[in-house]
Amino acid sequence: MTATIIDGKAIAARFLAGAAAEAAALAAEGWAPRLVSISVGDVAAAELYVRNQSRQAAAAGVAFEARNYPAGISLEQLTGVLAGLNADPRVNGIIIQRPLPAHIPVKALQKAVHPLKDVEGMHPASIGNIVYNDLALGPCTAVAAVEILKTLPLSVQGLDVTVIGHSEIVGKPIAFLMMGLGATVTVCHHMTRQVAVHSRRADAVFVAVGKPGLVTGEMLKPGAALIDIGINRVEDRTVGDADFASCAEVAGWITPVPGGVGPVTVATLMKNAVLATRMQMTHYRQAFAAAE
């Protein structure tokens, strides 16, 4: 075993402490951050996430309200709910829990969240800002993965990075965030002919596909950083997309699953919550300064 195991929980704790200090400062100005979580229908599916987010919010000094709507609610009713939350100055961030019932298209809801309250970083304008290298509220998992890489003693300028998986919420934003930092990025996916050719060239590999054991040690360049974003249930165990044992023999750094990207993702949500609150406070003061 040669790889240093990256302690996601320790990074998350640092982020949460920073968020808590910022939340306290905002609260002192009358802007205590508050999140609203929306789930629809089957509560059980999202329950684990909601409970975890609620606990981390408490740790970060962010108020957290979990709302559940019946499975039969229409898209129009839900976008109406969102319009209300967008207009409510006491709500600073909106989380849309997945899965949603089949008749509710998730993208339609994400677009209905005001970009200043988009703590999940899923609004097209939030993604557009990332592409234009102007990160404010980014998608939490992608931002967490990149933040983890930034804690390593690697110079990101000119770093060869391979991203395996080109999902809209993880793979693609990671690619654009890393490119913005000066890395040379290659994006692989299910149509890529030889992933190993690309991954073996990389100083850092991000994998976010949802296939256990997809990345093995012989696919890595010795000493590379491996950030594993996969979360898969295999025989009652949670594993990532990497074959941890063989990858840890070759990599220089590796994130474990669980305990790697996961906790940093939730901490990033809290960082976004306080950032969103500050942006709203600034926006509000600019818009209404004359009236105050």
Added chain:
Amino acid sequence: MTATIIDGKAFAEKVRGQVAAHVARLKADHGITPGLAVVLVGEDPASQVYVRSKGKQTVEVGMASFEHKLPADTAEADLVALVQRLNADPEVHGILVQLPLPSHLNSDLVINTIDPAKDVDGFHISNVGLLGTGQKAMVPCTPLGCLMLLRDHLGSLSGLNAVVVGRSNIVGKPMAQLLLGDSCTVTIAHSRTKDLPAVCRAADILVAAVGRPEMVKGDWVKPGATVIDVGINRVERDGKTKLVGDVDFASAAAVAGAITPVPGGVGPMTIACLLANTLTACCRANGLAEPEGLTA
């Protein structure tokens, strides 16, 4: 010389022909005429040439062309008000604000005032994000033109290794998104990339968009690769001004399977795609099927 020369001029003419045929059908079947509004602020000579050329081609395909020429000292509020009027005008399906704007105007603010559905340049932050998340968007014209040329020449792009050299907001980044959308494995290289020639040599599709004359040499090109040269650089050669691309054409053409020349490659596609985008915007605005083969 082994490479097939990709004739962008001929292909652009074909695209304009397809657009014109669609426009004629829209008029005949639905009584709709697609309209493109172009806003020019100031008297930049290059911009004036572009705007004239755009207006002429818009009319040639049967669309309505609305030109708004404003003085260089136009106030930002007046320009924003004009854009808002055009947003509300049902005759206008596409709005293009010619860049660069005079320095006292905030281009981001003006571009983001355009209704994303009418943003035929594809520069509105929402369109950037929609493209980034694989949703229906207005796609920037130059990379859309490159994609059309590639599809026309190669058929399916799925599984091919594509390298985009250059990470600009208007070409490199959207090009990478479009190639990912067509299932290429995409590498975005740039000035900080280590061993750029080796990265380029891995490419089945090589798109050069850096703005450096003849930077990409023949020995950077994998034999048989398709090379798309987006660069347009003016250089002095033997006392004369000459247009060259980002690719050293002579040496690259000896190795590549196909290559776009400069001029006459990607260049003519840009306005053709602007017209295609205006048509697409018009179809979407009227709830009609999008023109096949003219979108991403």
